[in-house]
Each structure stands twice: as structure tokens, then as C-alpha cells.
Amino acid sequence: MRLAPSHAGVAGLYADTMLATGRPEVAANIAERLLTANPHDNHAIALQTASWRLLDDPRYRPFHDYESLVQACMLDVPDGWSDLDHYLSDLAEDLRHEHALLAEPVDQSVRRGTQVEHRVTETLMPAIRALPKAIHGPIDRYMNRLRIGDTPWHRRATGNYRLNGLWSVRLQPHGHHVNHFHGKGWISSACYIEVPEAVNNGDKQGWLKFGEPGLITQPALSPDYFVRPVPGMLVLFPSWMWHGTVPFTSATEEHRLTMAFDVVPVAAV
Numbered sequence: 001m002r003l004a005p006s007h008a009g010v011a012g013l014y015a016d017t018m019l020a021t022g023r024p025e026v027a028a029n030i031a032e033r034l035l036t037a038n039p040h041d042n043h044a045i046a047l048q049t050a051s052w053r054l055l056d057d058p059r060y061r062p063f064h065d066y067e068s069l070v071q072a073c074m075l076d077v078p079d080g081w082s083d084l085d086h087y088l089s090d091l092a093e094d095l096r097h098e099h100a101l102l103a104e105p106v107d108q109s110v111r112r113g114t115q116v117e118h119r120v121t122e123t124l125m126p127a128i129r130a131l132p133k134a135i136h137g138p139i140d141r142y143m144n145r146l147r148i149g150d151t152p153w154h155r156r157a158t159g160n161y162r163l164n165g166l167w168s169v170r171l172q173p174h175g176h177h178v179n180h181f182h183g184k185g186w187i188s189s190a191c192y193i194e195v196p197e198a199v200n201n202g203d204k205q206g207w208l209k210f211g212e213p214g215l216i217t218q219p220a221l222s223p224d225y226f227v228r229p230v231p232g233m234l235v236l237f238p239s240w241m242w243h244g245t246v247p248f249t250s251a252t253e254e255h256r257l258t259m260a261f262d263v264v265p266v267a268a269v
Contacts, residue, residue, distance in 0.1 A: 185262030
């Protein structure tokens, strides 16, 4: 901090350290300074919300208004498929051919699973190429809901968007995502293609969780919102929001197969 006091990455890491050592008021001040310089700094928003929650500052509550900020709905059925079940079956088959790795990539949130990047304009697999049509309606409806909000994040809505990355994740038993946020997105997602039977056991195995930071805080913060995965469901939420998944078990070597992407706004035409 002495050598590079204006470096956003250094300041953010220092704020992480303040949360880990039980000084959320310092982390909150750093986050405010970072957001003054860049209102769209997702790390700073994640730091700020965690700090306010630790301080029981009521300003954190709008950032944990999950009923407003998280949308869970079913995919649209793209042209060429008679119903969603048939589309999901073909999409799962396409994705299984792609997951040939034996372990998770480095520097990602996946544990005990594999992750594959996809380029819909380059792939020859029709179900993957059709995904943008399946997700367009839910994204459009979500963006329309954002027009009623009045934060820098809400005000980024222009009515137009592009995908900033598209990937799939295949988790094996005991697999999960560690808690994280997406630094380069505006809206992030989780799209469920296949889910293990354990998601229906009542103990939240394999569920999507929100609100638990991916860094140590003093005291610890637990998740405060969960979504039960359903095949064909697309969940959309702010990219700055802490999220991860609960590990799952399976006696039959089931897998949890998902796709995900980030959305960024583009200028209105």
C-alpha cells in the first residue's frame, strides 16, 4: 500500500486482508474509495457488501434483496426442438463430448470437476450453437426488470447486451464451486443441464448459494440465500454477488452438468 497506494488491485487485496483480520470498517472505506474511482468495480462492490453486512449497516440490505436481484426461470426452447426436454438431452450429449479433461483448471472456482470454454460461432454442435436463442428471452426479461432500480449497476442497462464468455462445468461427486464473484461481468448466470438426485434430498446438496464471501472474514459470514437446481433452469444475478455451490454426494457416479456465461451491456442502437 505504501508503494502503490492508488493501485486498485493492491487496495482491493488490502481490503480483503482487513476483512480477514476483523476490521470491516477499514475494508468498507477502501471499497468506497475504489467505487468513487470506478462505480463498476465488482471486487469493490463485493467487499462493500460483505463489510456492511459484518457491521450490520442497513445499507447492505438492498444488495441482499435476492427476490429482486436473482431471477430463476426456465430456458426458452430454441428453433429445431419440439420441447425443452429434447433440447436438454441433445445439449447434454454435445457437452459430454467436450469434457475430456481429468481435473479442474487452475485459477477457477471449480473443485472436483472439469470446465470447458465454448465459442458458439465456431462449434459444429447444434445444441451448443442454439444456446444464445434459448437464453435470450430470460436475459431480456431480466434486463427489463432492472430499469426500475437506481444504482450504478442498474443504470448500466441499455436494453442491449453481448455475452462475455461461455463455458460448461461437469462436477463429479463431492464437486463444488468455491465462493467467488465475476470480475469482468455485469450479469452472471448458472444454467442447469443435468443435476444429481441428491439436490432433492432436502439438505441443499448441489444447490447454488449466495452471500458467503470467498475470502476469510472475521467473524465468518454464512450464505443467506439458496436456489435448488432444476434441469432447464437459468439463474441470472449480479456479477458482483458472492456465489458458490454446496458439494453433493452420489452412489451412482452422477454428475452435475451446467453452462454459464457473463453478460455485459452494449450501447443502445
